[in-house]
Amino acid sequence: xxxxxxxxxxxxxxxxxxxxxxxxxxxxxxFIKLGPERTSxxxxxxxxxxxxxxxxxxxxxxxxxxxxxxxxxTDRLVIFEKNILNVATLIVSLQxxxxxxxxxxxxxxxxLLLSTLLGMFFMISANNLLIFYLGLxxxxxxxxxxxxxxxxxxxxxxxxxxxxxxxxxSSGLLLMGISLLYGTTGSLDFEGxxxxxxxxxxxxxxxxxxxxxxxxxxxxxxxxLWTADVYEGSPVPVTSYLSVVSKGAIYFVFLYVLYKVFxxxxxxxxxxxxxxxxxxxxxxxxxxLRQQNLKRFLAFSSIAQGxxxxxxxxxxYDVFSTSVIYFILVYVFSNLGAFxxxxxxxxxxxxxxxxxxxxxxxxxxxxAWILAISLFSLAGIPPTAGFFGKFFLLMAGAKAxxxxxxxxxxxxxxxxxxxxxxxxxxxFMDANAQAIEKLPVPMxxxxxxxxxxxxxxxxxxxxxxxxxxxxxSIDL
Amino acid sequence: xxxxxxxxxxxxxAIAILFGKGLKQVRAIALVGSVAQLILxxxxxxxxxxxxxAGNTAPMLxxxxxxxxxxxxxxxxxxxxGISIAMILLTAFVVVAGxxxxxEMNNKSKEFFFLLIFLSVGAYGFFISVDLFMLFFFLxxxxxxxxxxxxxxxxxxxxxxxxxxxxxLMAGSAFVMVGLFGLYFNVxxxxxxxxxxxxxxxxxxxxxxxxxxxxxxxxxxFFFPFLFVGFGIFTALFPFHTWVPDGHSSAxxxxxxxxxxxxxxxxxxxxxxxxxxxxxxxxxxxxGIIILLxxxxxxxxxxxxxxxxxxxxxxxxxxxxxxxxxxxxxxMLTQTxxxxxxxxxxxxxxxxxxxxxxxxxxxxxTHTRMVAQLGxxxxxxxxxxxxxxxxxxxxxxxxxFSGFVAEITVFMGSWQQPDTWYRIATILACSSLVITTxxxxxxxxxxxxxxxxxxxxxxxxxxxxxxxxxxVLLIAGIVAIGIAPFWLYDLLEPGTQLIMKxxxxxxx
Numbered sequence: 012x013x014x015x016x017x018x019x020x021x022x023x024x025x026x027x028x029x030x031x032x033x034x035x036x037x038x039x040x041x042f043i044k045l046g047p048e049r050t051s052x053x054x055x056x057x058x059x060x061x062x063x064x065x066x067x068x069x070x071x072x073x074x075x076x077x078x079x080x081x082x083x084x085t086d087r088l089v090i091f092e093k094n095i096l097n098v099a100t101l102i103v104s105l106q107x108x109x110x111x112x113x114x115x116x117x118x119x120x121x122x123l124l125l126s127t128l129l130g131m132f133f134m135i136s137a138n139n140l141l142i143f144y145l146g147l148x149x150x151x152x153x154x155x156x157x158x159x160x161x162x163x164x165x166x167x168x169x170x171x172x173x174x175x176x177x178x179x180x181s182s183g184l185l186l187m188g189i190s191l192l193y194g195t196t197g198s199l200d201f202e203g204x205x206x207x208x209x210x211x212x213x214x215x216x217x218x219x220x221x222x223x224x225x226x227x228x229x230x231x232x233x234x235x236l237w238t239a240d241v242y243e244g245s246p247v248p249v250t251s252y253l254s255v256v257s258k259g260a261i262y263f264v265f266l267y268v269l270y271k272v273f274x275x276x277x278x279x280x281x282x283x284x285x286x287x288x289x290x291x292x293x294x295x296x297x298x299x300l301r302q303q304n305l306k307r308f309l310a311f312s313s314i315a316q317g318x319x320x321x322x323x324x325x326x327x328y329d330v331f332s333t334s335v336i337y338f339i340l341v342y343v344f345s346n347l348g349a350f351x352x353x354x355x356x357x358x359x360x361x362x363x364x365x366x367x368x369x370x371x372x373x374x375x376x377x378x379a380w381i382l383a384i385s386l387f388s389l390a391g392i393p394p395t396a397g398f399f400g401k402f403f404l405l406m407a408g409a410k411a412x413x414x415x416x417x418x419x420x421x422x423x424x425x426x427x428x429x430x431x432x433x434x435x436x437x438x439f440m441d442a443n444a445q446a447i448e449k450l451p452v453p454m455x456x457x458x459x460x461x462x463x464x465x466x467x468x469x470x471x472x473x474x475x476x477x478x479x480x481x482x483x484s485i486d487l
Numbered sequence: 488x489x490x491x492x493x494x495x496x497x498x499x500x501a502i503a504i505l506f507g508k509g510l511k512q513v514r515a516i517a518l519v520g521s522v523a524q525l526i527l528x529x530x531x532x533x534x535x536x537x538x539x540x541a542g543n544t545a546p547m548l549x550x551x552x553x554x555x556x557x558x559x560x561x562x563x564x565x566x567x568x569g570i571s572i573a574m575i576l577l578t579a580f581v582v583v584a585g586x587x588x589x590x591e592m593n594n595k596s597k598e599f600f601f602l603l604i605f606l607s608v609g610a611y612g613f614f615i616s617v618d619l620f621m622l623f624f625f626l627x628x629x630x631x632x633x634x635x636x637x638x639x640x641x642x643x644x645x646x647x648x649x650x651x652x653x654x655x656l657m658a659g660s661a662f663v664m665v666g667l668f669g670l671y672f673n674v675x676x677x678x679x680x681x682x683x684x685x686x687x688x689x690x691x692x693x694x695x696x697x698x699x700x701x702x703x704x705x706x707x708x709f710f711f712p713f714l715f716v717g718f719g720i721f722t723a724l725f726p727f728h729t730w731v732p733d734g735h736s737s738a739x740x741x742x743x744x745x746x747x748x749x750x751x752x753x754x755x756x757x758x759x760x761x762x763x764x765x766x767x768x769x770x771x772x773x774x775g776i777i778i779l780l781x782x783x784x785x786x787x788x789x790x791x792x793x794x795x796x797x798x799x800x801x802x803x804x805x806x807x808x809x810x811x812x813x814x815x816x817x818x819m820l821t822q823t824x825x826x827x828x829x830x831x832x833x834x835x836x837x838x839x840x841x842x843x844x845x846x847x848x849x850x851x852x853t854h855t856r857m858v859a860q861l862g863x864x865x866x867x868x869x870x871x872x873x874x875x876x877x878x879x880x881x882x883x884x885x886x887x888f889s890g891f892v893a894e895i896t897v898f899m900g901s902w903q904q905p906d907t908w909y910r911i912a913t914i915l916a917c918s919s920l921v922i923t924t925x926x927x928x929x930x931x932x933x934x935x936x937x938x939x940x941x942x943x944x945x946x947x948x949x950x951x952x953x954x955x956x957x958x959v960l961l962i963a964g965i966v967a968i969g970i971a972p973f974w975l976y977d978l979l980e981p982g983t984q985l986i987m988k989x990x991x992x993x994x995x
Contacts, residue, residue, distance in 0.1 A: 333558075393628045402620070402664065403559070409668035417668060421661035428657045432634065432650060440638045440646055474555040481558045 025074035082139035105459035107248035123153035131260035170244025185224025191217035242310035251350035291318030326407035341400035344466030348385030370443030396471035585741035587957035648737035662717030669710030711769030721754025736799035740847030748840035777818035784811030789922035824900025834889035862940030889968035
């Protein structure tokens with residue numbers, strides 16, 4: 012029996028290119044940590060530069076194929092998804108600049124963060140439940156650690172604890188589902204599972220468990236209870252990473268797994284998706300209406316956005332796959348734009364409530380505008396990209412004839428507009444004697460905000476981005 | 488000419504405003520930009536006339552096409568016909584007048600003028616759109632600038648009005664979106680089986696001699712209300728008109744002019760161009776309900792106006808009433824009635840802009856809008872009061888002004904429908920003229936004639952050059968339509984004929 016050696020050939024490096032570059036950066040960070048003392052500006056500058064190079068490198072040398080006995084696969088679409096996550100991580104890192112400058116463990120932060128990113132990459136590229144679970148755990152556990160990174164604050168530890176307990180529980184459910192599935196189909200491979208689905212009761216039970224694991228990660232109602240507390244307690248960069256990168260990765264996997272692997276069980280998960288979509292939108296919106304803390308507010312708004320994506324997921328695969336990926340790209344820019352401003356203000360003044368933000372426009376016009384257009388993009392108002400994202404997502408739902416769902420989603424957009432406009436109102440229209448003073452914006456966060464702003468404006472108008480994603484996804 | 492210029496010029500003006508420093512530069516840029524746009528619109532009109540005179544009988548002219556999202560068959564596709572040109576001219580007039588009236592806006596002037604011009608981009612883009620997605624894009628584009636304009640620069644309960652306006656208009660947009668999906672997915676191209684967002688191609692399919700299958704009646708009956716109500720919310724369709732009084736009254740003058748003058752017409756144009764044109768069978772079926780709601784709007788709006796004591800609220804409610812005529816005309820589905828509806832859109836746009844401008848001028852000086860506190864202003868400000876009186880006379884349909892032309896066309900067109908109930912609706916609508924006369928003469932008479940209610944007002948100054956120019960511009964438009972309406976009729980004829988072909992080309 013010939014054992015093929017998988018390392019040391021070009022195919023290995025080309026296919027694992029993005030993962031290997033992340034590993035390289037982690038190793039480099041270790042060396043920097045072991046090396047002589049440097050100023051935090053230089054360290055952070057170096058790390059950001061490395062991340063930038065990593066992002067750009069992702070667009071070159073794209074190879075398609077499988078590795079490790081079909082456990083790991085990659086194609087142009089997967090590479091694109093990983094690139095989106097890379098860009099998002101870069102923006103999060105740039106935003107975290109102010110907070111990390113004074114932090115004793117900046118390098119550890121990056122190492123843990125990049126480990127989670129690595130886990131997500133493996134998860135997206137998984138073609139086998141083992142690699143998938145490995146990636147999932149790798150992406151969750153370090154996240155719990157960095158959720159605790161506001162080391163002086165008790166709230167941070169509480170958030171981390173809540174996160175790890177709920178994540179462990181949902182992973183447990185997922186694992187039980189996986190083991191039952193393996194027991195009934197005899198295979199851990201996605202392809203093998205797909206062929207082995209025979210709709211037996213045990214399999215349906217396993218499927219529900221797996222779905223629950225997924226729904227927890229994407230904060231679908233009723234699995235959303237961890238979201239608000241964890242988002243509020245964690246440091247803002249971690250919150251933005253959680254809300255955007257972590258969710259985005261899971262959605263990418265979910266897309267693939269749901270229709271390509273469990274396609275036969277569509278009669279089961281379709282009604283579930285419809286119901287949970289409605290619940291997520293409604294509950295997310297209703298709770299967001301009452302929030303004063305901006306981080307909690309953005310948490311609930313992201314639950315509602317998740318509901319929207321589920322509406323898209325109920326459509327037909329050819330249309331929604333493009334719409335969902337496009338929407339996540341838009342959502343990355345919009346959410347990171349909003350969190351970027353919150354991060355900046357929080358790091359320098361510690362203020363996080365809507366009342367504190369009143370009158371922001373009079374003192375910090377640029378920050379106010381960027382926050383405003385991020386909120387408009389989240390609400391789905393033209394000319395921001397959020398409008399296009401929401402429209403195409405709902406179009407995917409309408410294509411499958413789910414008009415009731417689309418109407419409910421459209422009405423929820425109106426409710427959502429109310430709470431987004433409340434923040435806009437506070438920023439632009441309310442006067443405040445103790446408005447947040449004019450804050451200096453260093454280069455890195457400024458770059459992040461400009462990137463987000465540009466992304467929000469450009470991603471909608473440039474039609475070929477959507478067409479590009481479409482071309483990538485129909486090859487599937 | 489390339490219609491894209493109509494969107495490009497205001498966009499460039501808006502961007503240029505961002506670079507201006509101080510009120511003087513900003514308002515100069517805004518004025519230059521909007522006047523340039525007005526000249527462009529006149530050029531468009533002349534070129535259009537030339538094309539038609541040369542024998543070009545294509546339904547829509549000056550088409551431009553840029554693919555946008557190819558796989559969804561969404562494109563950046565624009566064209567104009569007579570109806571669009573009339574609306575574009577209206578927009579240009581009102582924007583120039585609005586800029587002139589806001590000449591002394593000192594509070595955050597850069598943002599104010601930017602938002603005002605940005606608002607007009609939405610309107611121009613909307614009127615030249617021939618692709619449904621592009622139309623919807625420009626429709627929603629204007630919601631946020633309105634929110635900000637009312638909320639930051641308004642008066643009275645401005646935050647409440649702004650939020651109410653934004654939410655109701657967004658609800659309207661949401662309904663329109665659902666209707667658009669219905670259109671898009673129910674139009675399968677004969678042979679290709681693909682859907683499209685293009686109005687022209689959808690109308691080809693749905694027309695009786697299009698050869699295509701058309702949209703099934705059930706789908707039409709389901710989606711037409713979404714489209715009509717959605718656009719109707721913009722045009723103060725009863726009972727969704729509640730954003731109008733608060734929104735218009737709390738807004739700053741230029742924003743009120745734009746809101747009442749143009750924004751409400753977006754809905755009417757949408758009802759005509761999208762709902763009625765593309766779903767003619769459903770338009771027929773629902774015409775009864777539309778006429779009922781329109782008549783209620785006319786009568787209720789008129790009566791509600793009688794009760795108002797604030798000048799801006801008077802004008803706002805009277806807008807509800809007058810826009811009821813638009814919907815009445817659209818509901819009646821005869822060529823004359825539809826022509827009347829469009830003329831009413833143009834006429835009411837100019838007239839209400841004039842009215843709000845006059846109220847704004849009075850408010851600037853007296854700082855009150857309550858009729859009880861105003862009185863005998865004619866001595867102090869003769870020009871403004873004359874303008875005010877002219878606006879009032881146009882509102883009640885005095886011949887010589889455009890209001891008369893519009894209303895009589897609508898009535899004649901409505902009478903052409905022989906059905907008893909439709910005739911009754913027409914009679915009721917006619918009778919609202921009496922109520923209109925009452926409230927107009929009362930409001931105008933009490934404010935500008937009669938004894939001086941508040942002695943301090945006697946020494947106030949009259950209109951300045953910018954206010955005079957704004958008023959003269961709008962009055963010129965009103966009188967041009969009022970005295971010589973034939974040019975407008977000729978302009979609108981091919982467009983309304985096209986719509987009628989769709990509607991009456993049914994075997995019904």
